Amino acid sequence: MSVQEYFSLVFTDYTLRTITLGTAILGIVCGMLGSFAVLRKQSLLGDAISHAALPGIVIAFLITGAKNSNTLLVGALISGLIGTFWIKGIITKTHLKSDTALGLILSLFFGFGMLLLTFVQKMPNAQQAGLDKYLFGQAATLVESDVWLMGGVMLIALVVLVVFWKEFKLQHFDADYTKSLGFNTRFLDVVMTALIVLSIVIGLQTVGVVLMSAMLLAPAAAARQWTNNLAVMIFLAAVFGAFSGIFGTAISATSNNLSTGPVIVLIAAFFVVISFIFSPGRGLLFKQIRHWKNRNDLQLHKTLYFMYEIAKTHQDISHPHAVKILNNFQGYTKNSLKSLADREYITVDGAMWSLTPKGYEKAINLYNQQDNLND
Numbered sequence: 001m002s003v004q005e006y007f008s009l010v011f012t013d014y015t016l017r018t019i020t021l022g023t024a025i026l027g028i029v030c031g032m033l034g035s036f037a038v039l040r041k042q043s044l045l046g047d048a049i050s051h052a053a054l055p056g057i058v059i060a061f062l063i064t065g066a067k068n069s070n071t072l073l074v075g076a077l078i079s080g081l082i083g084t085f086w087i088k089g090i091i092t093k094t095h096l097k098s099d100t101a102l103g104l105i106l107s108l109f110f111g112f113g114m115l116l117l118t119f120v121q122k123m124p125n126a127q128q129a130g131l132d133k134y135l136f137g138q139a140a141t142l143v144e145s146d147v148w149l150m151g152g153v154m155l156i157a158l159v160v161l162v163v164f165w166k167e168f169k170l171q172h173f174d175a176d177y178t179k180s181l182g183f184n185t186r187f188l189d190v191v192m193t194a195l196i197v198l199s200i201v202i203g204l205q206t207v208g209v210v211l212m213s214a215m216l217l218a219p220a221a222a223a224r225q226w227t228n229n230l231a232v233m234i235f236l237a238a239v240f241g242a243f244s245g246i247f248g249t250a251i252s253a254t255s256n257n258l259s260t261g262p263v264i265v266l267i268a269a270f271f272v273v274i275s276f277i278f279s280p281g282r283g284l285l286f287k288q289i290r291h292w293k294n295r296n297d298l299q300l301h302k303t304l305y306f307m308y309e310i311a312k313t314h315q316d317i318s319h320p321h322a323v324k325i326l327n328n329f330q331g332y333t334k335n336s337l338k339s340l341a342d343r344e345y346i347t348v349d350g351a352m353w354s355l356t357p358k359g360y361e362k363a364i365n366l367y368n369q370q371d372n373l374n375d
Helices: 003-009 014-039 043-064 069-093 098-120 144-163 165-173 175-180 185-203 212-224 230-253 260-278 284-311 323-328 334-342 357-374
Strands: 346-349 352-355
Touching: 003 230, 014 043, 014 144, 014 165, 014 185, 014 212, 014 230, 014 260, 043 069, 043 098, 043 185, 043 212, 069 098, 069 144, 069 185, 144 165, 144 185, 165 175, 165 185, 175 185, 185 212, 212 230, 212 260, 230 260, 260 284, 284 323, 284 334, 284 352, 284 357, 323 352, 334 346, 352 357
Parallel strands: none
Antiparallel strands: 346 352
């Protein structure tokens, strides 16, 4: 099946429609909430929470014996919240920094989860439990109820963001100022953290414990390169997340032996790479172009400044001078001479050059700037 055939079947085939819609909604939710995690410089939080959810999944299965995904996700939610509050407690109650606390909880919970998973795999009904799909994800297991759950989480996230938009915006850019205005910053922090945990939990079945943090952070990291506006960043992150889910699912469905979760993450990483290179404000390509332009402008200004030093010895600024006078000046090149002429700073007649009024005015400004720097 080709990609074109896939998109033609999305609206008629139940399985394809369910998986595509589910991964798109997951991308939107992760993009929106991941933007706040990126801005709060808590990129490792998603990784820690996703790994902390694993023991909750296994314990929920051990207690209930249920194979229902909703029951297992409730266990993941509880475990993820416990891990999150432990991280907060370690940071506030000890002298350890956030990265240390995140690393400790991640390792502790994931190790405990793997230990429980090894124990469960030896049980008679372990093969039918499907717990292994939560490690790397298995989007093919999504059903309509899972999509409705993801849609509900997306709706809750949208409502909370709209209601507390001003507070979240203030807190993420100036927490102390937000506190001085009388807002309950601890409550806001708990609400946002709970939403992030919820978004991670609903994505475990699709992307898995190991890769879920990339799904949370990659769309937001890509969107951050394109704008300084929070609302625009959230919108772009949601778009990048949705397209990652849609195209990742399409590529996985039209290829043999390609897991959907890893492909979705790779598509999200593709958006990150493109943004890092081609975004106008922060992209590496445009940074290099600006560097080349600034270096060229500096060379032109050095050459024009030297020309002014020569021309100011004459009353007539348009007095012609031989080009060979510039040969001893290190900043001079033939390209510089042509660029200055193209900008109408000088005129060139054969082997003679002279300043124009526009060039003289520009040179005066450069001369005054140099004097101010020397002072």
